[in-house]
Amino acid sequence: MTEKPTILITGGAQRIGLHCAQRLVEDGYRVIITCRQARPEWQDNPLQGIEVLLADFSSVEGIRRLIDTLIERRVRLRALIHNASIWDNDDQGADALQQMFMVHMQAPYLLNLASDQLFDPVQVGDIIHISDHVAQRGSARHIAYSASKAGLEGLSRSFAARLAPRIKVNTIAPALIMFNEGDTPEYREKALAKSALGIEPGPEVVYQSIRFLMDNPYVTGTCLDLNGGRNLK
Numbered sequence: 398m399t400e401k402p403t404i405l406i407t408g409g410a411q412r413i414g415l416h417c418a419q420r421l422v423e424d425g426y427r428v429i430i431t432c433r434q435a436r437p438e439w440q441d442n443p444l445q446g447i448e449v450l451l452a453d454f455s456s457v458e459g460i461r462r463l464i465d466t467l468i469e470r471r472v473r474l475r476a477l478i479h480n481a482s483i484w485d486n487d488d489q490g491a492d493a494l495q496q497m498f499m500v501h502m503q504a505p506y507l508l509n510l511a512s513d514q515l516f517d518p519v520q521v522g523d524i525i526h527i528s529d530h531v532a533q534r535g536s537a538r539h540i541a542y543s544a545s546k547a548g549l550e551g552l553s554r555s556f557a558a559r560l561a562p563r564i565k566v567n568t569i570a571p572a573l574i575m576f577n578e579g580d581t582p583e584y585r586e587k588a589l590a591k592s593a594l595g596i597e598p599g600p601e602v603v604y605q606s607i608r609f610l611m612d613n614p615y616v617t618g619t620c621l622d623l624n625g626g627r628n629l630k
């Protein structure tokens with residue numbers, strides 16, 4: 398029986414990453430996700446068809462440990478989705494920028510540099526970076542976050558040039574996709590009003606964007622704006 402193509406999603410234990418992992422399993426892929434801690438609910442309800450690798454990107458050692466594990470297991474990736482992210486304000490100053498640099502730039506950078514040992518040498522592969530609409534415009538309340546996401550978009554363009562034609566490399570830049578539990582009604586109303594379409598679309602639209610990029614043989618080095626017309630207001 399032919400082996401299922403494998404997709405790695407970083408930070409895939411919750412929210413957008415987990416939704417996309419579950420949808421890709423439904424599509425017939427073998428999916429590996431990373432997280433820092435296994436969820437207690439997995440004891441009684443293990444994730445179906447999803448392999449979990451523990452990985453903490455707050456240190457270079459933690460990133461390299463993940464890469465070494467993938468190489469030791471001779472994983473051959475069809476796609477690598479850089480989804481892991483810290484969304485925090487700038488109250489922690491230097492630590493905020495350092496940690497967001499590690500997660501949004503250092504981890505994608507080191508994993509992408511290892512792509513010749515991680516991807517199937519025969520079939521075309523995809524690397525997809527999940528950025529944010531604010532990367533290109535800045536954000537007064539999330540300076541380190543938007544700057545590190547802008548760095549991620551720069552990495553994406555450079556790796557697209559370096560890894561072509563074997564691996565397509567792209568970015569998806571969402572605006573609001575899904576709120577967090579603690580978001581107040583006032584915050585939600587304000588956030589919805591920022592885009593022309595004014596909706597909280599949910600994680601399916603990110604999955605649809607991933608499938609578009611994976612299924613299209615002629616798209617690399619691009620950034621897919623997934624923002625509900627946030628730029629129109």
Ligand SMILES: NC(=O)C1=CN([C@@H]2O[C@H](COP(=O)(O)OP(=O)(O)OC[C@H]3O[C@@H](n4cnc5c(N)ncnc54)[C@H](OP(=O)(O)O)[C@@H]3O)[C@@H](O)[C@H]2O)C=CC1
Pocket residue numbers: 407408409410411412413414431432433434452453454455479480481482483484500527528529530571572573574575576
């Ligand atoms: N939600 C939204 O509306 C929007 C999201 N995005 C982007 O989409 C992507 C997914 O968003 P969302 O699902 O809300 O993400 P989350 O805020 O839920 O974070 C995703 C995962 O990142 C992982 N992560 C955080 N720090 C580290 C670390 N040091 N090492 C390893 N993993 C880490 C966490 O893993 P762990 O399980 O270990 O805690 C977490 O589960 C992100 O890149 C985000 O920036 C962009 C615009 C809007």
Ligand SMILES: Nc1nc2c(c(=O)[nH]1)N=C([C@H](O)[C@@H](O)CO)CN2
Pocket residue numbers: 481482483484529572573574575576577588
């Ligand atoms: N890692 C994360 N990044 C972002 C999140 C999140 O929850 N985790 N949320 C947003 C918001 O949706 C924002 O776009 C509007 O509230 C942005 N990035």
